[in-house]
Amino acid sequence: MPFDLSSRLAERRAAHLYRQRPLLESPQGVRVVVDGQPLLAFCNNDYLGLASHPAVIEAFAEGARQWGVGGGASHLVVGHSSPHHALEEALAEFTGRPRALLLSSGYMANLGTVTALVGQGDTVLEDRLNHASLLDAGLLSGARFSRYLHNDIESLGSRLAKAEGNTLVVTDGVFSMDGDLAELPALCAKAREHGAWVMVDDAHGFGCLGRNGGGIVEHFGLNVDQVPVLIGTLGKAFGTAGAFVAGSEELIESLIQFARPYIYTTSQPPAVACATLRSLQLLQGEHWRRERLAQLIAQFRLGVSALGLNLMDSPTPIQPILVGSSERALGLSAALRRRGILVTAIRPPTVPRGTARLRVTLSALHSEDDVNQLLEALQQALRELPEGE
Structure with missing residues (x-):
């Protein structure tokens, strides 16, 4: 066989870099249904909440x-x-x-x-x-x-x-x-x-x-x-x-x-x-959308800092939490999903090796309660997944 695609795919799986497409079964928003599961989403780019306006x-x-x-x-x-x-x-x-x-x-x-x-x-x-x-x-x-x-x-x-x-x-x-x-x-x-x-x-x-x-x-x-x-x-x-x-x-x-x-x-x-x-x-x-975003960003950054996580320096709705290994990023993402929270794990080659992260994105349609729910789920996920795992 001239193209050994099976080996390439197997290598990607073994390195915890295999990508899969989640199936969105609802309109875009902060509350979505993905693969049949209702989730609170922190991973889309609909920063002002206009996609379903x-x-x-x-x-x-x-x-x-x-x-x-x-x-x-x-x-x-x-x-x-x-x-x-x-x-x-x-x-x-x-x-x-x-x-x-x-x-x-x-x-x-x-x-x-x-x-x-x-x-x-x-x-x-x-x-x-x-x-x-x-x-x-x-x-x-x-x-x-x-x-x-x-x-x-x-x-x-x-x-x-x-x-x-x-x-x-x-x-x-x-x-x-x-x-x-x-x-x-x-x-x-x-x-x-x-x-x-x-x-x-x-x-x-x-x-x-x-x-x-x-x-x-x-x-x-x-x-x-x-x-x-x-x-x-x-x-x-x-x-x-x-x-x-x-x-x-x-x-x-x-x-x-x-x-x-x-x-x-x-x-x-x-x-x-x-x-x-x-x-x-x-x-x-509607300037209130940008004002709401600024408030949510400040709330999230304060909460993540209290958890002792490595939050990257960002003043924007993109709030990446640096995790390190692809395996750990996937583990934290899965733990959040079990708690009804959708946050994507970003891994190499999208980011440099050793800098896998949870990429949290905020929307003007999120509420303060939504952010608190995410912070609580993060705290629980960290307890479930020991350091270094």
């Missing part, structure tokens, strides 16, 4: 009634509908940029943008903890590709000094597995010293950071000159699906011409754009 659902349904359920073609053929265009204009205004471009997924947005902007003879520099889609984009671009130490401006500077051609510095805004923020002001200043562009994937920052939910760029008060390329996804705080790139007129026109994942993909259903327009209004208008 009645107004967003109604906008989706009305969009489907008016526009049908399929995009029908790529944007450059006949798939660019009025709802897509209206959403792009709204996202441009939201981010304070001249233009925005809608894509069908965050992975596509990252892959298409990087590969359209740089190629052979150019340089891509990325944070070591960037999302896999960003790393893949750098590798596939054909440019000289290097990763600097996490949030280390000195490490970035040494690589910038050796860069060739057009240079793109790429970072997550909020790092998805650690929950910490990019040191964006210093990073932008260092990039400017060397004439490099900065691209930020703020998938987990939009909706959660900034006075109006504008993400990490708004949080730090940066502009389009400092961050020329801004990526956002719509399947997290926005509660719908897809992604966008925001920037200058020239950037967006260049992506329309050269970003292959955009050019050669059928557009998302117009109804999704209708729903996202409504969720954008809620995201901007």
Whole structure:
């Protein structure tokens, strides 16, 4: 047999790295039914609780009634509908940029943008903890590709000094597995010293950071000159699906011409754009959602500290508890599930070896009682699973 897939799968099982798909049998929310079991969930990215919001659902349904359920073609053929265009204009205004471009997924947005902007003879520099889609984009671009130490401006500077051609510095805004923020002001200043562009994937920052939910760029008060390329996804705080790139007129026109994942993909259903327009209004208008998140984050961090657990330094809804071994992370996740709590164990290769963790994510729909229930379940799970097991 030329491909020994059985051995590869067996090795992954033996290393406690085998992945399985939980079957969600209810709408997305903080209370879900997974594999037939009712659970209190702390593992989705629906940070503002908009995925099942009645107004967003109604906008989706009305969009489907008016526009049908399929995009029908790529944007450059006949798939660019009025709802897509209206959403792009709204996202441009939201981010304070001249233009925005809608894509069908965050992975596509990252892959298409990087590969359209740089190629052979150019340089891509990325944070070591960037999302896999960003790393893949750098590798596939054909440019000289290097990763600097996490949030280390000195490490970035040494690589910038050796860069060739057009240079793109790429970072997550909020790092998805650690929950910490990019040191964006210093990073932008260092990039400017060397004439490099900065691209930020703020998938987990939009909706959660900034006075109006504008993400990490708004949080730090940066502009389009400092961050020329801004990526956002719509399947997290926005509660719908897809992604966008925001920037200058020239950037967006260049992506329309050269970003292959955009050019050669059928557009998302117009109804999704209708729903996202409504969720954008809620995201901007209902500030209480971000205020609730901040309160829950503070409550959770205080409670976990009291339990003596190793909580990573994160001011965001992503609150990872560092466990160490994959086996122990799986054991704690299973112990929580027996108590009706769903928290995902994150293991290598998603995170470095020896840094397996429980990745707790909070939503504006959680209550203080929900967080207390999680903390109590964690305390019980720790007693059930002895240290080092």
